[in-house]
Amino acid sequence: MTGIIALYIFMLAAFTGYEVIARVPVILHTPLMSGSNFVHGIVLVGAMVALGEAHTPLEKIIGFVGVLLASGNAVGGYVVTERMLEMFKASGARAKKDAKEAP
Amino acid sequence: MTSGFASTAALIQVSYFLTAVLFIMGLKRMSSPVTARSGILWAGAGMLVATLVTFLYPGMTNYELIIPAIVVGTSLAWWSGKRVAMTDIPQMIALYNGMGGGAAAAIAAVELYRGGTAGVAISTLAVVGGIIGAVSFSGSAIAFAKLQGLIHGSLRFGGQKFLTLIVLIGALALGALVAGEFNTSPAVITGIFVLALVLGVSMTLPIGGADMPVVISLYNALTGLAVAFEGFVLNNAAMIIAGTVVGSAGTLLTQLMAKAMNRSLGNVLFSGFGDTAAAATGEGPQGSLKPIDAADVGVMMAFAQKVIIVPGYGMAVAQAQHKIWELCQLLIDRGVMVKFAIHPVAGRMPGHMNVLLAEAGVPYDLIADLDEINSEFDTADVALIIGANDVVNPVARTDKSSPIYGMPILNADKAKNVIVIKRGKGTGFSGIENGLFYLDNTRMLYGDAQKAAAELIAAIKAVG
DSSP, X not given: OOHHHHHHHHHHHHHHHHHHHHTOOGGGHHHHHHHHHHHGGGHHHHHHHHHHTOOSHHHHHHHHXXXXXXXXXXXXXXXXXXXXXXXXXXXXXHHXXXXXXXX | OHHHHHHHHHHHHHHHXXXXXXXXXXXXXXXXXXXXXXXXXXXXXXXXXXXXXHTTOTTOOOHHHHHHHHHHHHHHHHHHHHHOOGGGHXXXXXXXXXXXXXXXXXXXXXXXXXXXXXXXXXXXXXXXXXXXXXXXXXXXXXXXXXXXXXXXXXXXXXXXXXXXHHHHHHHHHHHHHHHTTXXXXXXXXXXXXXXXXXXXXXXXXXXXXXXXXXXXXXXXXXXHHHHHHHHHHHXXXXXXXXXXXXXXXXXXXXXXXXXXXXXXHHHHHHSOOSTTHHHHHOSXXXXXXXXXXXXXXXXXXXXXXXXXXXXXXXXXXXXOHHHHHHHHHHHHHTTOEEEEEEOTTSSSSTTHHHHHHHHHTXXXXXXXXXXXXXXXXXXXXXXXXXXXXXXXXXXXXXXXXXXXXXXXXXXXXXXXXXXXXXXXXXXXXXXXXXXXGGSTTEEXXXXXXXXXXXXXXXXXXXXX
């Protein structure tokens, strides 16, 4: 990847992130922050590569910690986001059910 | 062999591309309540694909370390994420976010120690990403400790800003030595990360608890940026795209939160808040606190036409949301119009209170945000404040010397009767006295929120 292409990717991704979030209602701010927190858990693939290339004991220790932290970020982010959004779905379904039951 | 490598490399690239698509579409779906659940599933699928395919990376070694690290990290996060209470979600986000920042810093450290960064541009990205990641790591750890109640108050001393500035300059100076390839000795590289970790701590310690959501959101954006920078170093498009998307989305989210609290980001980071409030306000509110019995409140609410509930974090701490919803259902059955008024910063971050109410089973359509509900307080017979404080403090409208002056508040004081359920006479999370409690139309119902709600339910049932 040449530098200028990388720069273009950076610029376009930045606008994408802004636009995707711009229309989010306040009620979803917390799950969304958690969801975006999960997305940067992609650092796991980088940490795996870094540890995969490590040679000295120091590099291996730091790489090990990196992979451990990164998988914590990805998995933890996923679990709490999914838990929150699951409740939102249930609440919507319940509201619909109540509306149907109402005379 | 060569063609085998080439096709593996192509598989990896295509998979990362797919991951980037799934992430962006997942985030997009997460921006609407209807599709939000599927959004996280899509993003999760993307993460799984990227992780699995990375095991095929050409030239990878140390599998005996990679796999245990993933197993341990995954187990700890899974275990903690599944059992954390919904009230504690904000600090868990801070914790997981800090881990991501730490991982980005670890990548930078490994690449710099082993001399894997070729050229000044790549070295600079590695160093800057490493500093940002390390700041996010230690800063998020402090934010977690504050919200978890492990650290109380905000530590501040004379010359602290100066010290923070010195540490920042030191980290950047050492970073320049390494990035410019003037001195790439392990000692200098270590120095960068030590200073960056200290920087995160000294930046976050002085910030008051009320401002923590903004800080967590900021560190979330910073971690994204750090991940993107390390993506450049590793020539990994998935990391660049995902990191940058989170970086910009997180920045926007941070601005939205700061705006909701009427605080600028600079204000949050560089000025004290809360601790100085008592000194700043000078004189306390006039009048007295007037207590009331649950039975009287029950009658008042049972014969009201419209009741607006203003829940705050105190309600969630007392786990009273289920009882409150039960109370509301009783009122609705009697024909009372019930609405929930949610301030953008009710709970510990914007949207947190919606999560907590959703957990209790409150349907969406009864929940209104600040702009929708504020004109309705005039017509409400009862405004029931449960564990909320600063967000209904009319001082924000009138007292220019108050630190929350200008913050948009819920106009609960405009209701005919204001009932405040409160444990004791203490001040809120920010430590500011609340003028609402002393108004003529305000009555205080002292007690634990859950117990008070149970008493109100009994009182309304007694009305028949």
